[in-house]
Amino acid sequence: MPLRGDSVGIDDTSLDARPATHSGAVADQTGDDSTSATVAPPWSEPAPAPPEVERTLRLSLIEGGLVQVFINWTTGGVLIGYLLQLGATPFHIAMVGSVGFLAQMASPVGAWIAEAVGRRRVLNAALATAGRLCWLLAAQLPQLPVPDAARPTILVGLVFVAGTFNAATSTIWTAWMGDVVPADRRGRYFGKRSGIMGLIGMVANLAAGAFLDRVGAPLSFQLVILVGVVCSLVGAVLILFHHDPPTEKRRVPFGTVLLAPLKNDNFRRFLRFAVFWQFVVMLSGPFTTAYFLESLGMSFTQVAVYTSITAAAAVFTTSRWGRISDWVGNKSMLAVGTFLHGALLPTNWILAGLTGNLTFVWIAALCDAVAFGAVGLALFNLAIVTAPKVGRVSFIAAYSVITGLAGFAGGSLSGPLLTAFQGLDYSVAGWNGFHTLFAVSGIGRMAAWVLLRGVHEPNAWRTRDLLRRARTVWKGSSLPW
Secondary structure, eight states: OOOOOTTSSOOGGGSTTSOEETTTEEOOOSSSOOOOBOOOOTTSOOOOOOHHHHHHHHHHHHHHHHHHHHHHTSSHHHHHHHHHHTTOOHHHHHHHTTHHHHGGGGHHHHHHHHHHHOOHHHHHHHHHHHHHHHHHHHHTGGGSSSOGGGHHHHHHHHHHHHHHHHHHHHHHHHHHHHHHSOGGGHHHHHHHHHHHHHHHHHHHHHHHHHHHHHSOTTHHHHHHHHHHHHHHHHHHHHHTTSOOOOOOOOOOOHHHHHHGGGGOHHHHHHHHHHHHHHHHHHTTGGGHHHIIIIISOOOHHHHHHHHHHHHHHHHHHHHHHHHHHHHHOSHHHHHHHHHHHHHHHHHHHHHHHHHOOTHHHHHHHHHHHHHHHHHHHHHHHHHHHTSOSTTHHHHHHHHHHHHHHHHHHHHHHHHHHHHHHHTSOOSSTTOOHHHHHHHHHHHHHHHGGGGGTTOOOTTOOOHHHHHHHHHHHHHTTTOOO
């Protein structure tokens, strides 16, 4: 469900006085690390890892693809469409987009158990299986002997229960993979993995969209969910064949799991950014698909095309962003990505509604791949970088809980906000409450980068340096604009 200093506010006069790092960029000195470092440029290949690690990296690509099918077929257009078929109200739509974040309260429990048990592989597979089996009950909802009015509420509840297992699983998996994937290839590997998952997700979305448009509901939704569950269970089996480096078993008090990360100044600054980002994204997040289906009149196939365009473009963008993050660091990439995300996506969604031209929706899909390709990857990597290796699972758990609460707060507020905005009179022809909600969320996303300025990432480029290099490359590209 999945974050993440003063890098853009330094004068030009101080540029040359800072130690060189990352092939000529200047070091971020918001922390204590001011030593020189040389990082390989993004076109170089890292040294081979041990055989058991290489095997795990390959298996994780397959496992990720299978799980992506499950994710795409139990969220987004499939889930919203299923809810609407069951008679959901705007309250249910807002809540189903929010309860997954509330479920992240289970993350510290997973971290606490992982610290005590140490067997992350078995624990991860068991928790993942339990959460995914909840969807078998969700698929059977139309046949259950319950009042029709209760079915949407029950589905929201099942999403929450499944989300608690997913939150614990994700926390353990993130800390575990942070130990397995070599640091010098972390960006490019997860970029490659995200690209492959996106490609598989694209095919899954197109298949689900075509199927839902041609087969009668609710059977269509039930079959799609069931196939997704089967894929996810195969993925859980593959987890058992991953390499699990030995870890020290630590019986720490549960309160330590919750509070120790908050005593780390840099991680706390990182959480401040993550909380704000998650909140402003979720102010409009739950209603994007509903806007496409109800306000723009898009079909399930068209919604699938939107996500497929994003996924297809992400195959290219995420691998490039991954190499860039290994070269320049994550903080500057995250600052640029969040600004672009806020400026481009809501603007194109609004223009699609005002003009009735879905071309703006397809443009937004491409922008999503570019902007969120940077945001998602940098957010993930920066969470790992700002958390110490010892006790990392506790830091990831704290991140999950706190950002989960922020996402739940934003999602819960989105419903009442939309209702209030829909009741206003607008002078712009075609403008409605959805557009106001997107505008508010977009402005917040554009401003989020300011909170990154106090976060220290060793040997990372400043945002100013990244923009300068991008401008130099652009000028040398011989493009006419």
